[in-house]
Amino acid sequence: MSRNQSSISISGTILITSLVINTLIIRSAYLNPTYYWWLIISMPLLGIIIFNIIQKKHAILRNYPLLGYLRYIFESIRPEIRQYFFESDADGKPFNRRQRSIVYQRAKNVKQTVAFGMQTDPTQVGYEWMVHSIYPVHIKNKSPRVLVGNKQCRQPYNASILNIGAMSFGALSKTAIESLNAGAQLGGFAHNTGEGGISPYHLIGGDLIWQIGTGYFGCRNHVGNFDADLFRKNASNPKVKMIELKLSQGAKPGHGGILPAAKNTPEIASIRNVPVNTTIVSPPAHTAFSDAKGLIYFLETLRQLSRGKPVGFKICIGSKQEFIDICQQMKLTGIVPDFITIDGAEGGTGAAPLEFTDHVGMPLMEALSFVSTTLTKMGLKKHIRLIAAGKIITGFDILKVISLGADICYSARG
Known part of the structure; x- marks a missing residue:
C-alpha cells in the first residue's frame, strides 16, 4: 500500500467512524430525546472532519482531522514551554533571560543587584571580563559627551555616549516613537529616526539623528530619487542634529525593504513622500x-545642504576592500565624514530572510576592530567618530565596544 493510499485509509476510517457514531446518536434520540444534546457536540465534529478531509492545505489535518489540531496547539505554545520550563537564565536568543530582566528592572527603576555571586561560568570558552584598577578614578562629569564634527563641519553636535538606535515610524507605532523621543529628551541623548523619515512623533523634544536609506524617504521625488530641496527643508529642522546615510544594516546587509500597500496609510505616505496605498x-x-x-561627494552634498551639520554613513562590513576603497577616496578628495556607524551582523530588524539574518555580514566586534585599525593606519581616526550598534544592553557592552575603537553607541532593541 502506498503512502497516499494509507492516508486516504486513515481519513476514511475516521470519517466512517464519525458517521456511525452520529447515526447511532440519532437513532437513540428517537427512543430518548435527551440524546439530541449529544448532536450539539458530534455534528460540529463531523463537519470539521469532512472539511479537513476535503481541504488540501494541511496534510496533517487531512490525515488526522481531529488529533492533528493537537500538533498545532503544542507548536503554538512551544516557545513558552521552552522559556518557562527548560531554558536557563543564560540561554535564549537573541537575548537571554538575564539580559531581558536587567532591561525590565532598569526601565522600572527597581532592584537590579545580583545576590550570591557570579552566575556565569568563567572557565567556558569565550568568557569575557574587564580589568579593574586598585586606584579608582573619581569622575566629576556624570554625563560625559562626545563632540561629533570635524573641521569640515560647521554645526558639530555634542552627543551622548549611548543613544537610541534606528527604528522607523511604521515599523513602530506612533506611541512607541513618541515615548522614545520623550525619553531621549529626558535622558539628554539622541534618537535615530530610522529610514522611514521624520514623523510628527519624532518631534516631541528629543534630539534627532536623521537616517536616510536607499528609499530616500522624506527627501525623494516622485520616481524615488534623491530630492535636494526636500532634503534641505527637513534637514533645516533644529531638532535634526546629525545626518546618517544608511548603506547597509546588520540584520539584512545588501537587502532592500518593502512597505506593503496595506501599511502605506495616508499618514505614512505623507511622511515618506510616496503615493498612498x-x-x-x-x-x-x-x-x-x-x-x-x-x-x-554625496556626503559632502548632504553636509552643504544641511548647512554644515555632522554627516556620516552606516554600514555593516562585508568586503573589507570596499571599506578600504572608501577610506582611500577620503584621502584623495580631502572630504572626510564626521562619523561612521558600524552595525554588526547581529543587529535586529522587523523582517529579513533567514540567510541574511544568520549568515551575511561581519559581527560587530570584528567589524569595529577592522574599521578602527584601518582608519588609524590611514590617519583618519582622529577626524571620524565611530558609532557601534548591535545587541548593546549593559554598561559592559558599552565599555567593550569603546575598547575596540567606538566613541558612541546605539541601542535599539534594548
Whole structure:
C-alpha cells in the first residue's frame, strides 16, 4: 500500500467512524430525546472532519482531522514551554533571560543587584571580563559627551555616549516613537529616526539623528530619487542634529525593504513622500551614487545642504576592500565624514530572510576592530567618530565596544 493510499485509509476510517457514531446518536434520540444534546457536540465534529478531509492545505489535518489540531496547539505554545520550563537564565536568543530582566528592572527603576555571586561560568570558552584598577578614578562629569564634527563641519553636535538606535515610524507605532523621543529628551541623548523619515512623533523634544536609506524617504521625488530641496527643508529642522546615510544594516546587509500597500496609510505616505496605498520597494543600492568616490561627494552634498551639520554613513562590513576603497577616496578628495556607524551582523530588524539574518555580514566586534585599525593606519581616526550598534544592553557592552575603537553607541532593541 502506498503512502497516499494509507492516508486516504486513515481519513476514511475516521470519517466512517464519525458517521456511525452520529447515526447511532440519532437513532437513540428517537427512543430518548435527551440524546439530541449529544448532536450539539458530534455534528460540529463531523463537519470539521469532512472539511479537513476535503481541504488540501494541511496534510496533517487531512490525515488526522481531529488529533492533528493537537500538533498545532503544542507548536503554538512551544516557545513558552521552552522559556518557562527548560531554558536557563543564560540561554535564549537573541537575548537571554538575564539580559531581558536587567532591561525590565532598569526601565522600572527597581532592584537590579545580583545576590550570591557570579552566575556565569568563567572557565567556558569565550568568557569575557574587564580589568579593574586598585586606584579608582573619581569622575566629576556624570554625563560625559562626545563632540561629533570635524573641521569640515560647521554645526558639530555634542552627543551622548549611548543613544537610541534606528527604528522607523511604521515599523513602530506612533506611541512607541513618541515615548522614545520623550525619553531621549529626558535622558539628554539622541534618537535615530530610522529610514522611514521624520514623523510628527519624532518631534516631541528629543534630539534627532536623521537616517536616510536607499528609499530616500522624506527627501525623494516622485520616481524615488534623491530630492535636494526636500532634503534641505527637513534637514533645516533644529531638532535634526546629525545626518546618517544608511548603506547597509546588520540584520539584512545588501537587502532592500518593502512597505506593503496595506501599511502605506495616508499618514505614512505623507511622511515618506510616496503615493498612498501602494507597495513601496527600497532598492538594495542607492541611486545617488554607485562607487566610493560618488559616496564621498554625496556626503559632502548632504553636509552643504544641511548647512554644515555632522554627516556620516552606516554600514555593516562585508568586503573589507570596499571599506578600504572608501577610506582611500577620503584621502584623495580631502572630504572626510564626521562619523561612521558600524552595525554588526547581529543587529535586529522587523523582517529579513533567514540567510541574511544568520549568515551575511561581519559581527560587530570584528567589524569595529577592522574599521578602527584601518582608519588609524590611514590617519583618519582622529577626524571620524565611530558609532557601534548591535545587541548593546549593559554598561559592559558599552565599555567593550569603546575598547575596540567606538566613541558612541546605539541601542535599539534594548
